[in-house]
Amino acid sequence: MGMKHLAYYILCALVLTANSGWAREDGVRETVAYLSSLGSRVSGYPGAAAAADYVEQRLRAIGLPELTRESFAVTVPIDQGGELLLTESGERYGLYSLWPNLVRTSTLPEYAGEMIYGGDGEWEDFAGFELDGRVILMEFNRWSRWLQAASLGARAIVFIAPEETTRNQATTKYSTAPLDIPRFWLERAAGLRLKEQLIQQPTSVVLKGRMDWQRETAWNIWGRFPGTDPALADETIVIESYYDGMSVVPALAPAAEATSGIAALLALAEHLVRHPPRRPVVLVATGAHFQAQQGIVHFLERHARLHPYYAERMEEPLKPKLFICIDLTSQSDGLGIWNNTFSYDLKRFFVPFGRRFTAYAEEESARLGLEQERPLANGISPIRGMDWSTFVPGGVPVSGEQALTAGIVSLSFVTVNDARYIVDTPFDTPERMNIDNLSRQSRLLNAMLARAVNDENLFADLEDFGPVLKDKxxxxxxxxxxxxxxxxxxxxxxxxxxxxxxxxxxxxxxxxxxxxxxxxxxxxxxxxxxxxxxxxxxxxxxxxxxxxxxxxxxx
Structure with a gap:
């Protein structure tokens, strides 16, 4: 073999070695596909328990040291099933309960009554009908017009599943008041058949459904790399993402987009096992994120509180010097860094982090061949008068906010330029994701994090957070x-x-x-x-x- 050919093969081997530690598209796709196939991943449902099992098994197989699984209780509405019986024909349709009106679930013992088609829920759609005690079949994408049927005495609402919908539509289908009006989701094919019948004439039905508030178990899974450099032993970094999901129809929650962050975290775990970090690093997969971020709250209670009352009650203090949250989606390949607060009093303390990670991103993006003009949106000190809401319209609730409130220096890495329109709906499926976008984000993010956990100057040039950052x-x-x-x-x-x-x-x-x-x-x-x-x-x-x-x- 000639020297030119030998040099070529050595160069190829080096390039493959440099990139092999990062998220392969097939690895990310596998994680997304599997977690999305488990059924509802709303915490408390079997799919969420199966997701916790999967994450734990993956981390054990990867070889993450000191792996721990911790349980905590969550209160969730569990759909026990529903059914619609057409009295005359004997046809039966399965129903799914929607998210409760505050605490009033869609539980309804067998109810016999007349069903009519309410169309779009406009007043004229009800003309000629007596709604008191009726069951109403309605189109889903009609905002909160179901309340008009409820105000006229309707006993229950059955929504025809639409072809597409958004979280904005989903949010209007339940109330913050405990209204006594059960609401159900009917699959589209069945709904369209029923609609055709009801357009001809109303029909007698028997409707039943049950959804119970139950105390269920959720889990946090975490493991720790001890760090290889004794000089950095007191600089523990905690990196977190979540594995659960949410839907306005709790029993139908594939929550594919919500698997993005945990897919990146698993890829990072693989790299850190092969390349142990100099600093101690704790990787955390939390449950019950969508229940008011209860997963990260329980993790902090057990391992990372600063207030003396709570600190002395911790089970195993980890004393993190930095908390990093990963919250990704796939409809954009843009990645941003944020310091979890809009407070200008705190912003200047985080500016060195923004500059340092921006530099990491530019160098690693070029090395990985990602060809991005601005690989990392700096939400800490944005350019040209922008702020975080420019990159993430409406913001996004991240676990890093809880860590910051607990007095811990924290950063969040979030997908930018993605409004997350289909989250919280049954249509949040893998087929609607862009895995290429997610893979690019994961590769860049994990390359940056690998740099950070090994950079002895990561905390250089920082002001003292102590006077301004308290455990609240x-x-x-x-x-x-x-x-x-x-x-x-x-x-x-x-x-x-x-x-x-x-x-x-x-x-x-x-x-x-x-x-x-x-x-x-x-x-x-x-x-x-x-x-x-x-x-x-x-x-x-x-x-x-x-x-x-x-x-x-x-x-």
Whole structure:
């Protein structure tokens, strides 16, 4: 073999070695496809448990050292199934419950009544019909017009699954008030057949469905690289992403886009096992992200609190010097860095991080051949008067915000220029993803993170965060009591009451703002991870068999 050919083969081998540690498209695609195939990954559903098993098994197979799986409780609405029976023909259709109206689920014991087609839900669509007690078949993509049918006395709403929809439409299909109006999703083919029948004439039906508030288990899975450089032993970096999902139809939550971050985290784990980092690195896969970020809250409670009251109660302190959140999607290949706050008082402290990671990105993008003019959007100190909302319209709720509130220096890496329109819907499937975009983001991100965890100057030129960054997370203990007869003292505990914290808002790109907690036998709910401040809190007791609210606040 000639020297030119030998040099060529050596060069090829070096290039392959340099790139082999990063996310291969087939590896990312495999993770996305598998997690999206598990059924609903809403925490508490079997698919979320299977996803946790998969992540744990993958990390063990990769060889991540010191792997730990920790459980915590979440309160979620579990769809037990529903059915629509056409009395005359005997045809039966399966139904799926929508997200509850605050605490009022779509539970409905067998209800016999007349069903009509309500079209788009406009007032004229109801002309000539008596809606009181009727079951209404409606088109889904009609915003909140189902409330017009409810205001006229409709007993239940059945939505025909659309061909396409968005999270904006999904958010309008439930209320922050506990309205007693069950709502269901009917698959499109069945819905169109039923629509044709109802256009001809109304028909008698028997409708039933059940959705229960249940205390279920979710998990965080984490492992630690001890670090190879004793001089950097006190500079632990925690890197986190989530594996659960969400949908306005909880039983139909493939949540493919929500697999993007965990796919990148698994790729990073593979690289760090082959190339152990100089600093200690903790990789964390959290559950219940879409339930008010409860997964990261429980991780922080056990491992990373600074306030003395909580610090002395930690199970295994990790003392992170930096927390990094990964929150990716696939409809863009743009990647951005953010410091998890719009506070100008804090922004200047993070400027060196923005500059350093921007430099990493430019160098690694060129090395990987990604050909991007600006490979990393700097949301910490944006150019030309931009701010983070320029890159991520409407923002996105990231785990890094919780870490920052706990007083930990934190950064988030987020896909930019992607509005996440199909998250929180049953249409968030792998077929609608752009795996090429995700693979490019993952390769660049993991190359940057590999640089960061080994760069002895990562924390150089930083000001002292101590005076401005404090642990502002607090816990809340709620006691639910009722007034007994002939007494002015509420002293009767209500077990299995549903406590709702901050019920004013619905969701933010899939993440539910309101926290739900079931009380224990003593009528007590302990709630962690609330930023210091005032919160509205309400408590209800819901009858499982009927869905009726038997106890509610006296407002």
């Amino acid at each position: 997370l607090r816990s809340l203990r709620v006691k639910v009591r009722s007034f007994p007869r002939r007494s002015q003292v509420p002293d009767r505990p209500i077990a299995d009451a549903i406590v709702v914290v901050d019920p004013r808002f619905k969701s933010h790109k899939g993440m539910r703002w309101a926290q739900y907690h079931l009380t224990d036998d003593q009528g007590i709910a302990n709630i962690a991870g609330l930023r210091t401040g005032a919160y509205p809190v309400a408590a209800y007791q819901v009858e499982p068999e009927t869905g009726d609210i038997s106890f509610a606040p006296d407002l």
